[in-house]
Amino acid sequence: MLDVHNLEERWLKYKIKTFIPYIVIFFSLIIIITVLFIFNSKSKINTEKKIVKPIKKLEKQVPKEKITIEKTILQPSYKFIENIKEINTQKIIKKDKQPKKVQSTIQIKRQNQNDDINIVLKRFHNNKNPSLSLFIAKKYYEQKNYKYAYKYAFITNELNNKIEDSWLIFIKSMIKLNKKEQAIKTLKQYIQHSDSYKAKLLLNNIYNGKFR
Amino acid sequence: MQSSILEDSKNAFLDTTEVSDYIQLDRTSNLYFSLKESIKKPLKMILLYGKPGTGKSMLLNKLYHDLKDEQKIFIYKVPILDENDFFRLLAQDIFNIKYQGDLNYTQFMKIVEINDNDEVPIILLDEAQLYSNTQMEKIRLLSDTRKVKFVITLHKTTKEDLIAKEHFQTRIWESIVLSNATKSELKIYIQKKLLKANCFDTANMINDKNISLIYKLTDGNYRDTNKLIYTIFDIYLYYLKNNLKTIQTTSLSNKIIEMSAIHTGLIDA
Numbered sequence: 001m002l003d004v005h006n007l008e009e010r011w012l013k014y015k016i017k018t019f020i021p022y023i024v025i026f027f028s029l030i031i032i033i034t035v036l037f038i039f040n041s042k043s044k045i046n047t048e049k050k051i052v053k054p055i056k057k058l059e060k061q062v063p064k065e066k067i068t069i070e071k072t073i074l075q076p077s078y079k080f081i082e083n084i085k086e087i088n089t090q091k092i093i094k095k096d097k098q099p100k101k102v103q104s105t106i107q108i109k110r111q112n113q114n115d116d117i118n119i120v121l122k123r124f125h126n127n128k129n130p131s132l133s134l135f136i137a138k139k140y141y142e143q144k145n146y147k148y149a150y151k152y153a154f155i156t157n158e159l160n161n162k163i164e165d166s167w168l169i170f171i172k173s174m175i176k177l178n179k180k181e182q183a184i185k186t187l188k189q190y191i192q193h194s195d196s197y198k199a200k201l202l203l204n205n206i207y208n209g210k211f212r
Numbered sequence: 213m214q215s216s217i218l219e220d221s222k223n224a225f226l227d228t229t230e231v232s233d234y235i236q237l238d239r240t241s242n243l244y245f246s247l248k249e250s251i252k253k254p255l256k257m258i259l260l261y262g263k264p265g266t267g268k269s270m271l272l273n274k275l276y277h278d279l280k281d282e283q284k285i286f287i288y289k290v291p292i293l294d295e296n297d298f299f300r301l302l303a304q305d306i307f308n309i310k311y312q313g314d315l316n317y318t319q320f321m322k323i324v325e326i327n328d329n330d331e332v333p334i335i336l337l338d339e340a341q342l343y344s345n346t347q348m349e350k351i352r353l354l355s356d357t358r359k360v361k362f363v364i365t366l367h368k369t370t371k372e373d374l375i376a377k378e379h380f381q382t383r384i385w386e387s388i389v390l391s392n393a394t395k396s397e398l399k400i401y402i403q404k405k406l407l408k409a410n411c412f413d414t415a416n417m418i419n420d421k422n423i424s425l426i427y428k429l430t431d432g433n434y435r436d437t438n439k440l441i442y443t444i445f446d447i448y449l450y451y452l453k454n455n456l457k458t459i460q461t462t463s464l465s466n467k468i469i470e471m472s473a474i475h476t477g478l479i480d481a
Contacts (some may be wrong), residue, residue, distance in 0.1 A: 004450050007471045014474060014481035073478075 130159035130166070137169045146176040164196055171202065175211065215452050217413055222445035224409035227438040229269045229289070231277040235404045237397050243388055244271055250386045251279070251334060251363070256355040261366040262390030265435025268365040271390070272336050275363070284333040291342040298347065306333045306360065317350045324359045332361050340364035391431035399423045401434065402441065413461070416444070422464045429469070429478045436478060443472035 117139050124132040137152035149174035156166035167190050174183035184206060191199045205211035225234075250258050260268050269289070276287040286305045292298040299320040305310045307327045340348070355362050368389075393401055402423070406415035430436035449466050451459045459465070473479040 002446055002450055002475065003445060004471075007447070007475055010474050010481045011467065011471045014470065014479060017481070 024140075128159060130156045130163060133159065134163060134166050134169070137166065141169050141173060144176075146173045149173040150177060164194070164198060167194075167196075168198060168202060171199075172211070175206065182205070215334070215449055217411055218445050218452065220409050221406055221411040221414040222442055222449065224405045224411060224443070225438045225442040227435055229273045231270075231274050231352070233405075234270055235275050235401050235408070237393070237400060237404075239397065240267060240271070240390075243390065244274065247275060247363075247388055248278075250388070251275075251361070253386070254358070255386050256358060256364045257385040258361075259366060259385055259387035260363060260390065261368050261387060262275045263368050263392065263433070265433040266390040266392055267434050268390055269338050270434075272302070272338055272363065272365055276336055277383065279334070284329070284331050285336065287336040287338070289338045292339070293338050293342065293344070293347075295347055295350070297431065302335070302360075306335075317353075321354070321357070324354070324357060329359070332359065334361045334363060337362060337364045341367050386421065393434065393437075394432060395423060395427045398427050398430075398432050398437060402426070402437070405441075417461065417464045419463060422466065422469060425466055425469050429473045436476070439476045440472050440478060443475050444468055447471055447475075 013053035048066050117136055120136055120139075123129070123194060124136060133152045135157040137149050137156060138148070140152060141149035149169055153166050153173060156163060157170060160166075171183045171190075172188045174180075174186070184203070187203050187206070190196065191203060202211065247258070247260065260272065262268055272287065273289075276285055279285045284306070286302075288301075290299060296314045296316065297365075299315045299317065300311050303311050303315060303320060303323055306329075307323055309323060309327075337343075337351070343351070351362060351364075354360055368476060399420075402418060404414050406418075426440060429439055444464070446463070450460065452461075470479060474481045
């Protein structure tokens with residue numbers, strides 16, 4: 001005689017039993033993936049720490065030099081700010097002499113970029129975000145406004161001295177402002193403590209004369 | 213679906229060796245034909261072997277059924293383990309001698325020598341692996357006289373031991389191997405069984421996926437398939453009679469197949 005109720009129960013247990021390996025495989029896969037993800041993220045943090053530590057050591061080891069660098073950097077920057085208006089007007093005069101069509105396109109471009117910078121400047125003054133100041137520095141550098149590029153790269157470094165790009169813009173701007181020796185000295189110190197490939201390349205380019 | 217159809221479908225899979233239940237498949241037909249041909253040859257012994265549930269008994273039964281009106285043929289479906297009983301029964305069937313008291317091998321051999329038949333009687337022994345070694349030895353010696361021809365069925369595992377024996381190897385014999393059905397053969401077998409019982413509706417219920425599952429569970433063994441499908445229709449009948457569930461009778465449920473497999477022990481749950 002068939003006991004169908006009992007059979008149904010046994011069937012249900014059997015089904016659960018057959019699905020257990022799949023469930024185990026599914027959950028073990030999830031665990032493996034999360035463990036790998038955590039491991040990867042930790043290893044990334046460790047490599048970042050390795051880069052950061054030497055910079056901190058640099059600050060401790062050569063505090064005097066840094067102070068002197070800061071001093072030399074700050075002093076010329078104020079003068080540059082004073083000269084900004086004159087340079088800007090000079091540039092506008094020069095462009096007025098150019099044919100109308102070319103002038104109009106350049107003006108539009110410049111206005112857009114200036115607008116961008118102004119908007120970002122406003123935002124930066126509100127929240128003091130180093131990524132914004134770096135953006136401003138880059139934009140000024142693109143516009144060949146090296147004094148401002150130098151200034152905002154310096155401000156970025158003040159806020160966060162671990163950003164490689166801000167160091168590079170800072171050094172490049174220094175060179176453009178005819179402070180080559182000081183730039184090389186700073187770059188060497190940065191390379192010594194960060195082992196940055198980009199920085200090494202820049203130093204090499206400076207020595208080769210590829211970057212002037 | 214009417215419960216009578218399910219009842220008929222269920223009964224179609226009763227595990228019997230009745231000739232009326234014999235399902236003709238290409239492979240089994242060929243084997244049966246070769247078996248019939250072997251009987252005509254001057255062989256002393258024919259061996260029919262395979263795993264349990266591969267249709268040995270059914271084939272032996274069919275052979276008996278087909279030849280019983282043409283020649284002297286006797287079938288022993290249940291092994292006669294007592295030697296005296298065995299030879300007494302042989303003497304009675306072959307030579308029509310009703311012997312009182314014990315009849316051992318030597319006495320029986322004398323009867324064989326005295327009663328010389330023109331026609332060699334055929335003895336069909338099912339489940340021969342159950343006979344003792346000494347009894348099997350005597351059966352072999354008896355077959356050597358060429359006065360009696362034996363067709364025996366054996367399980368494959370025990371057959372290997374028998375072949376290993378030297379005296380058996382020297383005998384002129386033929387062996388026919390029976391194996392489990394393939395998936396396509398199993399499908400034909402199930403369909404033919406149902407159609408033979410006029411159960412067209414239930415035959416339509418079984419699709420290829422069901423066949424695959426049944427094949428996976430039974431490995432193509434006819435006996436296991438019979439048991440499984442018998443229980444499947446039994447479960448369907450139970451649901452139908454008790455109105456416990458609204459069961460679909462348009463297709464066979466894999467759940468019920470698995471439940472049936474649990475009940476028949478094909479699934480260990």
